[in-house]
Amino acid sequence: MNDEADPAPGERRRPPEPPPSLRRAGAALNDAFRLLQAPPAPADEPPRPARRLRTDHESVEEDLLKLVLTVVELLRQLIERQALRRVDAGDLTDDQEEELGATLMALHDALSDLCAEHGYTLQDLNLDLGPLGPLLPRED
Numbered sequence: 001m002n003d004e005a006d007p008a009p010g011e012r013r014r015p016p017e018p019p020p021s022l023r024r025a026g027a028a029l030n031d032a033f034r035l036l037q038a039p040p041a042p043a044d045e046p047p048r049p050a051r052r053l054r055t056d057h058e059s060v061e062e063d064l065l066k067l068v069l070t071v072v073e074l075l076r077q078l079i080e081r082q083a084l085r086r087v088d089a090g091d092l093t094d095d096q097e098e099e100l101g102a103t104l105m106a107l108h109d110a111l112s113d114l115c116a117e118h119g120y121t122l123q124d125l126n127l128d129l130g131p132l133g134p135l136l137p138r139e140d
Contacts (some may be wrong), residue, residue, distance in 0.1 A: 065118060069111065070125040074136060091112050 007131055017047040083100050086092050092100065 062118070063093060066120065066125065069115060069118075069120065070127055070135065073122060073125045076111065077136060080104050132136070 083092075083104065087097055087100075112122060114127070125136065131137055
């Protein structure tokens, strides 16, 4: 049974007070974000404005597709880096290295094809996270 009285019509019920440990964690997270500095911009590159997702009805579907493609590309890059670490450490057999390499190349090609089909390049998927910088590392 709830000890609090029901709010009057039109009033909102106040959420319960979070426990002290959750408040401390929230305060620490808030401090960490506040203290996080943006990386210095290269001197030869003009500052670029942050790209934002448009939320009008016509663009929501396209923005969602772009977000999904971005997440897939991020995961592909993370898996690729992990695979390279395992190859360098000698954790994989030659057959496993071949299969992993072929799989990653096929994923890259499939993602490139999907991007081209919808008018994007892989560079278009690199979201600008404001003070944190770009989501994906620049490929040289």
